[in-house]
Amino acid sequence: MLKFDNVSLKYGSFLALDKVCLHADKGELVVLLGANGAGKSSLFLTASGIHKAAGGSITWGAQELVGSKPSTIVEAGVVQCPEGRKLFAHMSVQKNLELGAYVHRGDTGPSKRILEEVYALFPILREKKDDAAGSLSGGQQQMVAIGRAMMGRPKVLLLDEPSLGLAPLVIKQMFEVIQRINQSGTTVLLAEQNAFAALKIAHRAYVMESGRIVREGKPEQLLADDSIRKAYIGA
Ligand SMILES: Nc1ncnc2c1ncn2[C@@H]1O[C@H](COP(=O)(O)OP(=O)(O)OP(=O)(O)O)[C@@H](O)[C@H]1O
Ligand SMILES: [Mg+2]
Structure with a gap:
């Protein structure tokens, strides 16, 4: 399991991640929704060892990733596809x-x-x-x-907004491939603004706002929620 436990991150005095708790079980496809600036990329960069958490822990199985070198983290099987x-x-x-x-x-x-x-x-x-x-x-x-x-x-693939700037048909194919990668055994954590398409392939999802996780649930729960639909799906 990839587990974020009370992870905080600061850029100077700015708190970009505020005690984030989130996990992805082995084999899961977990989606992270959030508007521009919510902190999705910051979370991924912290998991990859590019940024150092100011507090909390990120574990992959028994291995602590906070403080590990980026290359060690990749060797352990946590691999990022950057925004x-x-x-x-x-x-x-x-x-x-x-x-x-x-x-x-x-x-x-x-x-x-x-x-x-x-x-x-x-x-x-x-x-x-x-x-x-x-x-x-x-x-x-x-x-x-x-x-x-x-x-x-990768044993866990961190995918940061793979659909950014792509045409709708290409996005559809991209999500099919992501689903195939997951079905062949790779755990996937997917940050997306394309909420509807992402939720359609997700097992579980989190919503992030201003560095905090504000919702967690099954895709059908989030899709049925009016405030989530208004904010992230526009319907
Ligand atoms: N290197 C940095 N130095 C200072 N502030 C940063 C840095 N990187 C990100 N931030 C700030 O941290 C916050 C979160 O940014 P982040 O890139 O993690 O958001 P995001 O959810 O990935 O957004 P987007 O959907 O636009 O990619 C933003 O307010 C951003 O301005
Ligand atoms: Mg980002």
Whole structure:
């Protein structure tokens, strides 16, 4: 289980995360909803060891992640696909994917097989494997970002707004792929503003406002809630 227990984060004097408690059980697909600035990315960056929590603990099984190095956290199986994709635009698609396996460079055996799995999941990436990542469409770049995270051999995948800026049809395909990744055994924590589509594939969801978790529930409970619908679905 990935567990956030009273996690706080400060940027200077600004409290970006205020005693956040949240968990994702093994095999779950958990969605984190929240408006711009709610703290979703901050939470992910803290789990990944990019930011250091000011208080609380984040555990993956028996392992404490607060204070661990980002590379150690990836090695443990907690892998982030960051908001905005963060690809190396001038490097080829395949080089970008291979970089996702960097922490496993001492044990390259499985990486070839996982690369094949990524190409099976996103056939267009095989066709474009030698193209510069920056030359791909937004949706294709998002596929590279997800594929690169998979090369890190995630047991838990932290997906930060994968649908950002994509066309509706591409978003639909993206959510189908995320569901497939989850169904093949990877625990997924998915931050999304595309609340309706995300809730449709979620097992459970949290709502975040101003650094705090304000709601937790099953997708059907949140979808049935008028205030949630007004704030996050617009219907
Ligand atoms: N590096 C930083 N330094 C200072 N403040 C920051 C930093 N990163 C984020 N913040 C602030 O922390 C708050 C939470 O930001 P965060 O990026 O986590 O929100 P978010 O929920 O991911 O929003 P979005 O949906 O727009 O990506 C915001 O008020 C933001 O301005
Ligand atoms: Mg964000």
